[in-house]
Amino acid sequence: MSSPLSSRRRTLLQGGLALGALPLAAPWAAAQTGATPKRGGTLSISLAPEPQIISAAFLTTMQTTMVAGKISEGLVWFDDKLQPQPELAESWSFAPDGLSLTLNLRRGVKWHDGQPFTSADVAFSLLNVWQKFHPGGRLAYASVTAVDTPDAHTAVLRFSRPTPYLLSFMNVYGAQVLPRHIYEGTDLQKNPANNAPIGTGPFRFKEWVKGSHIALERNPDYWKPGLPYLDGVVFRFIPEAAARSVVLASGEVQVALASNIPVSNLNQFSDAKKWRINTTDGNYLASIKLIQVNTRRPALADRRVRQALLYALDREALLRVVFRGIGRVATSPIPSTVPAFHSKSGRQYRHDPKQAEALLDAAGFARKGSAPRLSLNLDLGAGSLEDVRTAEFFKQSLARVGVDVTLRVSDAGVYLKRVFGDADFDLFLTSLHNLPDPTLGVQRWYWSKNIAKGVPWSNGSGYANAELDRLMEAASFEADPAKRRALIDQWQAFVQEEVPILDLIEIDWTTVSSTRFHKKTPQGDGLYASLADAWLN
Numbered sequence: 208m209s210s211p212l213s214s215r216r217r218t219l220l221q222g223g224l225a226l227g228a229l230p231l232a233a234p235w236a237a238a239q240t241g242a243t244p245k246r247g248g249t250l251s252i253s254l255a256p257e258p259q260i261i262s263a264a265f266l267t268t269m270q271t272t273m274v275a276g277k278i279s280e281g282l283v284w285f286d287d288k289l290q291p292q293p294e295l296a297e298s299w300s301f302a303p304d305g306l307s308l309t310l311n312l313r314r315g316v317k318w319h320d321g322q323p324f325t326s327a328d329v330a331f332s333l334l335n336v337w338q339k340f341h342p343g344g345r346l347a348y349a350s351v352t353a354v355d356t357p358d359a360h361t362a363v364l365r366f367s368r369p370t371p372y373l374l375s376f377m378n379v380y381g382a383q384v385l386p387r388h389i390y391e392g393t394d395l396q397k398n399p400a401n402n403a404p405i406g407t408g409p410f411r412f413k414e415w416v417k418g419s420h421i422a423l424e425r426n427p428d429y430w431k432p433g434l435p436y437l438d439g440v441v442f443r444f445i446p447e448a449a450a451r452s453v454v455l456a457s458g459e460v461q462v463a464l465a466s467n468i469p470v471s472n473l474n475q476f477s478d479a480k481k482w483r484i485n486t487t488d489g490n491y492l493a494s495i496k497l498i499q500v501n502t503r504r505p506a507l508a509d510r511r512v513r514q515a516l517l518y519a520l521d522r523e524a525l526l527r528v529v530f531r532g533i534g535r536v537a538t539s540p541i542p543s544t545v546p547a548f549h550s551k552s553g554r555q556y557r558h559d560p561k562q563a564e565a566l567l568d569a570a571g572f573a574r575k576g577s578a579p580r581l582s583l584n585l586d587l588g589a590g591s592l593e594d595v596r597t598a599e600f601f602k603q604s605l606a607r608v609g610v611d612v613t614l615r616v617s618d619a620g621v622y623l624k625r626v627f628g629d630a631d632f633d634l635f636l637t638s639l640h641n642l643p644d645p646t647l648g649v650q651r652w653y654w655s656k657n658i659a660k661g662v663p664w665s666n667g668s669g670y671a672n673a674e675l676d677r678l679m680e681a682a683s684f685e686a687d688p689a690k691r692r693a694l695i696d697q698w699q700a701f702v703q704e705e706v707p708i709l710d711l712i713e714i715d716w717t718t719v720s721s722t723r724f725h726k727k728t729p730q731g732d733g734l735y736a737s738l739a740d741a742w743l744n
Contacts, residue, residue, distance in 0.1 A: 242725050248743040249439040250724065251460040253451045253467050254421075256590035256619055257444040261412070261421070262401040264336045264383040266663055267343065267640070268619065269465050269734065270590075272380055276735035277423055277440055278319075279406030281379035282310060282329070284736070285491050287729040289643050291374050295324065295384055295407065305369030305686060312360045316430045318386045319405045319412075326362040330354035331387035333364070336395060342664035343642075346651045347376045350684070368684040372644040379735050380491070380640075381647070409435035409739035420444060429739065436742040448472070448592040461721040461743065465489065465734055468719045469592040470531040476719050483724075486533070488733035489716030492640040493542045493648065496534075496597065498585070498709040499626070499635040503669045506572070506581055507633065513706045514556070515566035519608045520601060521558035526712055529596045533717065537710035540652070540702050541645050541695070544713065548645050550696045553703025563608045572609075579611035586615045586622050587636040597711070598636055626667045628660065635667060638714055645695055646683040652708060654679055670707035 258270040261278065282299075283291040296310040316324040333354055337344035350370045355363040364373075376382065384407070389400050404412050407430070410423035421442045425435055443460060445451045452472045454460050465488075468476070476482035500507050500516075507513060522536045535543060538551035567573075572580040585601065587594045595616065602612040612634070617625075626635045642648030651657045651664075655671035675698060682694035702708075716734060726733075727740040 242744065244436050244725070244727070244740075244742045245744055246436050246742070247438050249441055250437050250462065250738065250741065250743060251441050251443060252462045252464060253445045253454060253460045254442040254464070255444060255446050255448075255451065255467060256588060257418070257446075258421075259619055259623075260401045261404050261415070262383065262385075263379055263735075264332065264385055265340050265396060265401060267341070267380060268663070272735050273464055274421055274442055275383060275404065275406075276379045276408070277410045277738055278404045278408045278412055279379060279383045279385075280408050280737065281382040281384065282377040283374065283382075284378050285731040287487065287490070287731050289491060289731040291377070294378070295329075296377070299374065301371070305371060306366050308364040308366070308370075308373065310362045310364070312362060313430065314360055316407050317428055318389075318407055319426060320386075320389075321428075322386065322388055323359070324384070324386075324407050325359040326356040327359075328384050328387045329362040330356050331391060332382070332385045336385060336390075337382065340396060340662065341381070342662055343376065343381060343647060343651050345657055345659060345662070345665070346654060346683075347373065347381060347647050349656075369686050370684065371686065372646045372683070375642065375644045376647045378491075378732055379737075380732065409737050410437075410440055413439070418444060431739055434739040435737075436740070437738065440738060446590065455719060455721070458721065458723075461724045463719045464716075466591070466593065466714070466717050468717065470529075470533055470717070471592070473531075473717070473719070481722055483720050483722060485718040485720070485733075486715040487729070487731070488718045488736075489714070490544065491643065491730075491732035492716070492734070493544050493642055494638045494640050494714040494716065495537050495540070495542055495710050496593075496636075496638045496712040496714050497537070498601070498711065499637065499652075499668045500707055500709060501630060501632050501634070501667075501669060502707050503630055504633055506570075507583075509570045510705055511566040511570040512572070512581070513709070514554075515563040515570070515608070516605065516610070517556040517706055517709050518559045518563035518566065519610070520556075520604045520709075520711070522556075522711055523558070525597065525600050529593055529600055530712055534715050535713040537713050539699050540641070540649050540708065540710055541699055542641055542713045545641065545643060545645070548692065548695050550699050552696065553700035555703075556706075560608050567608065567610070574609050580609040582611045582613070583633040584613050584615055585634040585636060586617065586625060586632045588622055589616050589618055594636055601636070623663045627663050627665060630660075630667075630669060639664070639708075646679070650679045650683065653702060668707040670705070672701075672705065675701050675705070 263272040263275040282296040284294050297313050298311045338348045350366045353365040409429045411426045413422040413424045415421045423440045448469045541549045543549050587598050605612050625631050657666040659665040678698040685691040723743050730736045
């Protein structure tokens with residue numbers, strides 16, 4: 208009897224997706240053609256899986272940050288050209304020597320409990336949370352030695368070395384500011400505000416009904432006059448992919464973020480009079496679907512085995528069959544959507560099963576009759592149909608070269624503990640966000656100093672190489688653009704040879720929305736947009 212996964216894969220193989228027929232457009236398109244904002248109404252958004260917490264300062268899982276970004280704010284946001292724009296910081300300037308960054312903070316901002324937002328909140332958040340607990344903050348803020356607060360509306364970040372990339376991390380994803388008066392003197396990771404946040408954003412936390420929804424309500428004291436337009440936002444937890452399509456089609460929800468609707472279902476929303484499909488909300492993230500390899504395992508510590516796994520996989524077919532051509536085959540750990548730093552001069556892994564078998568033989572895993580050469584577990588989350596299909600595709604591909612793969616599907620709490628807490632895994636299928644600057648986005652996945660037990664989305668592979676560390680660290684504070692690019696090219700090629708992470712597909716995150724949904728301003732970090740300027744007609 209065939210498994211449900213096998214049945215779904217056969218259906219997928221038989222199907223097709225005519226992308227040209229889909230209404231690919233930004234969800235703010237109608238606003239730009241003269242639509243007038245309308246006040247009132249509650250926006251409903253489908254979300255899967257359910258987040259663990261609602262604080263991106265501690266956990267940057269997409270579901271967490273998509274909710275947190277409506278309640279809390281960063282120092283900047285990013286426009287559709289990926290340029291930083293003022294949010295809690297009205298303006299900023301680097302010192303001529305590059306050793307400090309002055310943030311001029313917005314006046315008149317209040318936390319949801321009525322207390323004033325000040326520079327003390329920024330200093331506390333950076334020194335006590337972002338540097339210590341944020342998955343990317345250990346690297347991003349590593350050079351910050353102090354935060355001076357000469358007055359309530361000025362914060363001066365002091366650096367041990369030039370840190371020109373830092374501003375690219377200071378939106379809500381990398382710099383969600385926390386209220387010092389709520390967190391100081393508490394167990395920061397267990398503070399109740401992580402699940403019932405007090406922010407400065409356009410919406411206030413109302414309730415979290417586990418297994419059902421998170422409800423937010425309009426902040427009447429928001430610092431942007433006249434905003435938000437909406438009365439509230441509700442995130443509905445809908446674990447089944449088919450059910451998400453049903454509730455969107457019926458109008459029960461108006462927006463499905465972050466590829467919440469499987470690509471195999473997108474044709475259902477091809478009527479441009481009723482739906483819009485946007486592939487640019489995730490541009491800031493520059494995400495790659497990939498497999499982290501636990502290099503602590505003896506077999507997987509051998510790079511020939513890691514290389515064999517990638518040679519065994521036909522990623523062009525994976526892109527075509529599972530992702531229906533939405534995205535690109537990854538040719539480097541830095542995506543091609545980051546052209547300032549992307550290079551594919553390193554080793555390329557075109558589908559070559561014979562090369563895979565030769566590498567496995569050389570590594571000591573020769574075939575012995577019908578027994579598998581090697582048996583591995585592959586962990587993945589339960590919320591994404593594409594992940595399940597990718598995992599099955601990978602399992603079938605590896606079986607052809609004699610490697611047996613057991614799939615372990617679980618919710619986020621289980622796999623985060625297994626991978627980042629206990630290191631009790633072989634392979635982990637996920638998507639990682641590589642961001643506009645590789646020092647911020649990519650280095651953290653390979654840097655040995657970011658192996659941090661219990662910190663999600665750190666160096667989960669446990670890979671450590673002193674030469675790679677040296678190249679990455681040199682690039683991180685090199686002020687000369689040409690020299691920095693050369694160093695980054697070197698470490699890209701190094702990583703392509705070592706492959707502690709198997710890069711699969713560059714992801715285009717899709718947002719499917721009703722044409723009732725409008726948003727005034729396009730954003731490169733639109734998945735995390737505050738929705739202060741959103742409305743329903």
